[in-house]
Amino acid sequence: MRTQVAIIGGGPSGLLLGQLLHRAGIDNVVLERRSRDYVLSRIRAGVLETGLVELMHEAGVGERMEREGFVHDGTIIASGDDQVRIDFKALTGKHVLVYGQTEVTRDLYAARDAAGLETLHDCRGVKPHDLDTAAPFVTFLKDGKVHRLDCDFVAGCDGYHGPCRQEIPQEVRREYEKTYPFGWLGVLSETPPVADELIYANSPRGFALCSMRNAQLSRYYIQCDLSDQPDDWTDGMFWDELRRRIPAEAAERLATGPSIEKSIAPLRSFVCEPMRWGRLFLCGDAAHIVPPTGAKGLNTAASDVRYLHEALKRFYHDRDDEGLERYSETALARIWKTERFSWWFSSLMHRYPDQSEFDLRIQQAELAFLRDSPAAQRAMAENYVGLPY
Template sequence: MEPGSVPISSEEKMMRTQVGIVGAGPAGLMLAHLLHLQGIESVIIEARSRQYIEERVRAGVLEQGTVDILNRTGIGERMRKEGLLHHGIEIGFQEKRHRIDMTDLTGKAVVVYGQHEVVKDLVNARLGSGGKIVFNVEQVSIHRLNDEHPVIHFSENGTLEQLHCDYIAGCDGFHGICRQSIPEGALTVYDRIYPFAWLGILADAPPSQEELVYANHERGFALYSMRSPKVTRLYLQCDPAEDIANWSDDRIWSELLTRLIGVDGWQPNQGPILQKSVTPMRSFVVEPMQYGRLFLAGDSAHIVPPTGAKGMNLAIADVRVLAHGLAAYYKSGNSETLAAYSETCLRRVWKVQRFSWWMTSILHRFPDANSFDQRRQTAELDYVTSSEAGARSLAENYVGLPLNLANELAG
């Protein structure tokens, strides 16, 4: 047996691939799809079932760049039919709504299309092309990250397996094992916990208007959104320790109407609440986003507050950079682009963190804010909604900053 190799017992199976991907969320699935288009082999392992990942409802505002890459790589057909194209957003404060026309300001737009729908489309494409996804795995661990051939150990249906690969992509989320497998001290962690959370609901009610409304109110932030032509998605700022059991449907609707109704009388349509939950808010980044032959992508490397609608978009941007670097390596043996993965991603990550923090800071009521802070916040909202320069900056960030990858695959 060669030095540093992993012994294989008679009860273990061994597989070999070029890129081992841990996690079948948008990041892992999109990475596998991009690699497939370049002729690069990969295997995805996922701790949950296919049904679970396809039904796990998450936010779904897609930046222009995310829409473009889905279309260019053959994944966008259902999105084009069912997604809701949005050319602007509205910001409400002091009982008035102000529209930011993103398309007029930037020439771009966003599409509302649920994350679980993107996952369904990517899973179908993956399995339809003969790609491998191993669901319901257990006992996942990763080894030999500094060797030429790192190894992923896992159990499938009680059988221990080893996946030998050239590189590992850690796309397994904030609580996944990949980041935790990096030696202590190798990463610098930046973390911020916000003093509020979002109480979110899905309502069986058709949207009462076509664009999102972000509302700053003396009782706290509220957001009107949608998931489909028949289902509305709404959020309320609340305490992080809030017990969802204390929020009856009537109480939720009463609070939403209080915070969203303006002088023009507009209000969201009401209907049965299909789902409700409380989501804490935080900002989180680790640097670097790579260690040896392991590359972190998506929530395993960073978390943003949902105010700017950036979570999935940032994950997709990460794997576009990673796929670009891997393609260059396998095509020519040049590893410079791959070695720059973390630096390239982090430039965009921190810009997105800045925007998400800024959106959060101007729209939410902070517990320790005084009258000066509140007047300054109102002035910021007034500037953004009355200045073309201010509105353009918001719109540019909201529709998505450019990735600028030279010679990125076109599908």
């Protein structure tokens, strides 16, 4: 087999890159370790930055997103019963779109199928080779046979546990990591959302988030101990605790029901430098992870995809490799700013086990400053809707 760009990873970042390259006339093959059903069963955040929305349209897959997605012009930051609305539209002229990551992936699969592009699932033992040469290739096991895919470039969109990052030599690779001392217990329920916009709540009992997937499907989170298991929390326990952490007026109108999915996610920050080695380019979770506060995971992957597909277009259309040479530097400059925002927002909203009284007063002062300062609100809004590419 032969292609121009081998894309390892069939999640939203790999599929988006493949669709954008296809529309630019650049051949690509997507290799995915799991089945399509498994990929589409993963529950992830669905807050799309302005830049990702624009990329979806550029990829030709924005029609259903625009029809079914929910425009959010702001969000609510709460501390006890004290609330402030961060007005994205007034502060930046932009908004975010609530549209589930599963739906993004579904749209990208449909477009890839319609174009007849090659997407290989259940590929085991995927391994890139000769990445520091002009003739890289990828081997993988499928249907009991070893296959070889020759290519010009390899895009590692294979997540944190994928093989691509490990191909960067240890003496070249540098990794930065922060692990948070708590997790998020998330519940999905077939209930109307408690509010038209997301509510981020800081309370003495810990953080809570009221989110949604659509008008009859809600997603709620509460901060929990890392030692907790989903089965430790009955539905009744979860709803009672959520009510204690959100503003009283929201708690009074909260509609509850059986959970249809319940899980606990740990919080961590991670960055790998560089994001390019030879003919290998890392995208998304393969190179960086952010805590879910602010919903930046998919959006940072999208910024990588934007930089990489533009660089590959310049190479194939103009024989200009400057974008490829500078890919890692360009992508990391935006990633570190996004990491900063996710760290700041997490620090603002959560209760930490080692917080002193001084730390708590500083957190309260920061929340008050955000409430009272238009400049602070503008800074948050600019980061939330997405920094420019």
